[in-house]
Amino acid sequence: MIFPLEELIEYDENMYEITTASSRRSYQLSMLKDPDIEYYDGKVVSLAARQVFTKEVEFRLEAQ
Secondary structure, three states, rough: OOOHHHHHHHHHOOOOOHHHHHHHHHHHHHHHOOOOHHOOOOOOHHHHHHHHHHOOOOOOOOOO
């Protein structure tokens, strides 16, 4: 899987939030050296985006 384009097209909420969540998740995965990265041929951003779009990993905004 490359980038989850169908989920991206159908997503009707704040695009900045989902992009930021995917970016932060990518960083987490790379720092943890998650074994799923190998399955996705090293495509950390694609893996993170899939996890966020499919709600395998959820995110929330925190008030500052």
